[in-house]
Amino acid sequence: xMMADNKSMAMLPEEMITxxxxxxxxxxxxxxxxxxxxxxxxxxxxxxxxxxxxAGAGSATEPVKLLFLSRTARFDSTEVRSSxxxxxxxxxxxxxxxxxxxxxxxxxxxxxxxxxxxxSGFYVLNAATRAVTMLPPCExxxxxxxxxxLGFDAKTKESKVVRLFIGDGVTPWEAFTRARCEVHTLGGDxxxxxxxxxxxxKFAGAALFGAxxxxxxxxxxxxxxHWLIHPKFHFATRPAAAVLSFSVADETFSWVRxxxxxxEGAHLTELDSGLCMVREDLLPRASxxxxxxxxxxxxxNGGWSLEHRVDLVRLGYxxxxxxxVPQYGRVVGKQGKKMILATSFGRVFAYDLMSQTxxxxxxxxxxxxxETERPVARISLFKERxxxxxxxxxxxx
Amino acid sequence: xxxxxADASSSSSEAVVGGEKSNKMITLISSDGESFEATEEAAKxxxxxxxMIEDGCADDGIPLPNVPAKILSMVIEYCNKHAxxxxxxxxxxxxxxxxxxxxxxxNNNASAGEKEDLKSFDASLVxxxxxxxxxxxxxxxxxxxxxxxxxxxxxxxxDIKDKSVEEVREIFKIENDFTKEEEEAVRKENAWAFNx
Numbered sequence: 297x298m299m300a301d302n303k304s305m306a307m308l309p310e311e312m313i314t315x316x317x318x319x320x321x322x323x324x325x326x327x328x329x330x331x332x333x334x335x336x337x338x339x340x341x342x343x344x345x346x347x348x349x350x351a352g353a354g355s356a357t358e359p360v361k362l363l364f365l366s367r368t369a370r371f372d373s374t375e376v377r378s379s380x381x382x383x384x385x386x387x388x389x390x391x392x393x394x395x396x397x398x399x400x401x402x403x404x405x406x407x408x409x410x411x412x413x414x415x416s417g418f419y420v421l422n423a424a425t426r427a428v429t430m431l432p433p434c435e436x437x438x439x440x441x442x443x444x445x446l447g448f449d450a451k452t453k454e455s456k457v458v459r460l461f462i463g464d465g466v467t468p469w470e471a472f473t474r475a476r477c478e479v480h481t482l483g484g485d486x487x488x489x490x491x492x493x494x495x496x497x498k499f500a501g502a503a504l505f506g507a508x509x510x511x512x513x514x515x516x517x518x519x520x521x522h523w524l525i526h527p528k529f530h531f532a533t534r535p536a537a538a539v540l541s542f543s544v545a546d547e548t549f550s551w552v553r554x555x556x557x558x559x560e561g562a563h564l565t566e567l568d569s570g571l572c573m574v575r576e577d578l579l580p581r582a583s584x585x586x587x588x589x590x591x592x593x594x595x596x597n598g599g600w601s602l603e604h605r606v607d608l609v610r611l612g613y614x615x616x617x618x619x620x621v622p623q624y625g626r627v628v629g630k631q632g633k634k635m636i637l638a639t640s641f642g643r644v645f646a647y648d649l650m651s652q653t654x655x656x657x658x659x660x661x662x663x664x665x666x667e668t669e670r671p672v673a674r675i676s677l678f679k680e681r682x683x684x685x686x687x688x689x690x691x692x693x
Numbered sequence: 694x695x696x697x698x699a700d701a702s703s704s705s706s707e708a709v710v711g712g713e714k715s716n717k718m719i720t721l722i723s724s725d726g727e728s729f730e731a732t733e734e735a736a737k738x739x740x741x742x743x744x745m746i747e748d749g750c751a752d753d754g755i756p757l758p759n760v761p762a763k764i765l766s767m768v769i770e771y772c773n774k775h776a777x778x779x780x781x782x783x784x785x786x787x788x789x790x791x792x793x794x795x796x797x798x799x800n801n802n803a804s805a806g807e808k809e810d811l812k813s814f815d816a817s818l819v820x821x822x823x824x825x826x827x828x829x830x831x832x833x834x835x836x837x838x839x840x841x842x843x844x845x846x847x848x849x850x851x852d853i854k855d856k857s858v859e860e861v862r863e864i865f866k867i868e869n870d871f872t873k874e875e876e877e878a879v880r881k882e883n884a885w886a887f888n889x
Contacts, residue, residue, distance in 0.1 A: 307866055312830050315842065319850035326886035330858045330879045332867050388885075426885055 314338065318347050322424050322680060342453070345682040349407075352680055360631045360646040361678035362658050363387075363409065363423050367395045374398055374413075376421065378678060379644075379658040388426050392416040399673040401446055401513045403566055403629040407681025408455060408482075410446040410513075414439040418457065420446065420482060420685055423678055427685040432486055434478070436461055441471070443507030445514035445521040447544035455482040455683075456544050458490075458514075458521050460504045469530065472501040479547060483686035495540065495549045502529035503540040510563070511673040517566040519544055522552070524564050524573070534558065538573070555591055555600035565627045567592070567635070573600065574627045585620045588627065588637075606637070606647065615654045617643070626672045631679070638672045719746065720754035721769070723762040728754065735772040740837035760832045764825070767818060768832055771841050774814055778807060819848040823864055 308316070317328055317339060325348070329336040338344055352358070362379040366386065374395040375386035390411070398413040404423070412418040417439065418431040436442070444459035456479055463474030477500070478487040492500045506512060506526030514521045520541040527534055537551035538559055555573060562575045567590070575589040585608050592603040608619040619625070619639050628636040634646040634655075642660030647653075660674070719736040721729045736755075737743040745751050757765060819826060826849055833842035853861050862869060871879070880887050 308827055308830065312827075312834060312846070313865070315830070315834075315846045316849045316853075319847050320854050323886045324850075324854040326883040327858060328861065329883070330871070330876055330887075331861050331865075331869070333870050333875075335867075336879060425883060427883070 310334070310338065314344065314347065318344065318351050322682065325682065326425060339682070340684060345407075349681050358632065360634055360636065360655070360657055362628075362636070362644060363400070363676040363678045364658060364660060365395050365398050365400060365411075365674040366661075371396075372415075376411075376423065378423070387423055388421075388428060390416075390419065390428070393419070395674070399511060399513060400676045401516075402672065402675065403516065403677050404679045404681070405446045405448050405455060405516050407679055407683045408446055408685065409676050410444060410457060412439060412442075412444060414442075418444065418459075418480075420455075420457070422681070422683055422685050423676075424680040425682060425685070429685050429687045431457060431480055432688055434459075434461070434487060441504065441508050443504055443512075443514060443523065445516055445523075447516045447519070447521045447542075449545045450519060451545050456480065457482070458542055458544070459487075460500060460507070460523070462504065472505050472529070473498060475500040475504045477542075483688065485688045490547055492549065495551075498530065499525055499535070499537060499540050499551060500549075502526045502531070502535070505529045512563055513673070514542075515564040515566050515571060516544075517569060517571040520550075520571075522564055522571050524559070524562065525551070527554075527558065527560050539564065539571070552593060553598050553600075563626060565590075565629055567603075567627075567630045570595075572603065572627070574625075576623065576625055577605075578623065579620075583621075583623045585623050585625050588625050590627065604649070606635075611647075611652065611654065614652065617645075617654060617656075628672060628675060629677050631677055636677060638675060644675060719751055721765060722754050722756045723760055723765040724758050725762050727762040727765075729762075729765055729769055731769045731772060732776070735769065735776040738772040738776055738838055738840070739768075740839075742836060757836070759835045761828070764828045764832045767829060768836065768838070768841065771815075771818060772838070774811065775840060778811055815844055819845055823849075823852075 313335070317325060320328070325339055329339055359380065364377055364379065366375040366377045368375055368389065372392060372394050374390045374393040376388050376390065377386045393411070393413045393416050397415075398411060401410045407422050407424055409421045409423060410418065411421060417433055419428055420431065421428040434442075439461070442459055442461040444457055446455060446457050448455050458477065458479050460475050460477055462471040463476045465471030465474050475492060477490040477492050479490050480487045502525040503523035506524050506529070507514065509526070512524060514523045520543055523540045525535060525538055525540055527538070534554060536554055538554040539552035541550050541552060542548070543550065552571070557575060559573060559575065562573050565572050565574055571593045573591045575591065576585055577587045577589055578584060579586045587608055588606040589602060590604040590606070591600045594601055608625065612619045622640045624640040626638040628638055628644070630636065631646065633650070634648050636657070637645045637647050639645065643656060644658040644660070645654040646657050648655070658675070717733045718730045719733050719742070721731060721736065721742070723729065733746065737746065742751070742755060745755055760768070819829070826845055829845045830842065830849070833845055853864060856864070869876070
């Protein structure tokens, strides 16, 4: 492969080639796969992906980027865009996906994002390399009442998509209580059924119900996919568990104890590799946000403790942005040292916890002043990783 | 550690700031037998050399059979410059008692100016032909000089990032071992990266 040369010092050993390639931008790395077989194998390796991710993680001044779904002229075609593209070309266009009903997981799992819309199915996308694949079709043809997340099994080094969906039932409530579960291992060719028998059936149903109604995707943290259990889904009293957790490695369910407050309207997020619940604190007798409380699960006893409070009133005064009305505040996740907040009017900010400043990263279009829409389902953090997207056969157009 | 006042009677010693910075010179011998001198401080920027000094192998000069003279002189130049910079930073921090506002500004300007100076030094050091650049990388790797390895590798990366696949093969003297179909498949897989 390497030609023998008089100036033998002009050739670099593989170790040094890695040191050079890891400093290239993603586009150039992808091109380098065409240089020769050895280079293609080198940059596709897990070691290289990890090294590239580590090289990028160092830069503290890296600008925060987001992914978002955008409408096109056609109702059944959706663009995936980066928040820094200045209205230029999208990363890619998904034909067959209807933006208005599309959902996207809010934090990539090793650089991979899961998208779905009820009519076309599930897609896995690597935003950095723009590789995308469609997952095998699900048995329920129309996927309105389903929720899915992407997780990573550290033991087998496999990425898995886990979804909950309604079972058979005469009434919607019945269908939800008979919730079912399927898992697809990326690169495989089918969905595997997972028994939800061990789970008190209302928990699975309540998790599914909450996700469908509030358009909340599950959150991947600590090797588990976590769904928020809707506290009012036909429970006589507040249920003992607030979170349904699925171990991606063991493929079993467990749950997390309820926090010391009513969590209706709360949402989950992952911060610093830990599961957090975000509670909207409202001004008394008003639908006006006063702050967002961030509660973290305690590793030792599974209880919750208040980790941080974002005072939206004070922050609003300080920065000049109106953050308290209409009532909408979501923590999308954390990018480096900054917390990503989605607020009303489609605005998404990077919140610096140290300096308590806001930077407007994205302003989603098409959201009216009075819209009660929850656009967070169309936003995701953009975390660059070269993880390959394994295809199972059905190639995306 | 207490700061030691500069010894006025000694002509060559620098103000030592609470440390054991000796001015001992180390001899480094290139692969082609040429000898070079460097201060211990500069030489210790190479972790490899640092270990050898600490293990007591450096007394008769350190042979570096992997590094030719031309490259070794450049490496030493880098180490001298960067070791001096680290030392200067310490010096500026060390004398708060002497500082009045003017001094402070001067110190800050000097630091900023020195940073620029260092940057342009670095840039000019790696503004060399490909073969020399590769040799610097190999030397920096062998000698474990992280800053220099970083600098040289980044330069190569910057040089090739907009180059075509054919040009990259040329630079690294690599033969294309793909079949036509294989290469086409790779290009198609990430088509966006190959379009201008």
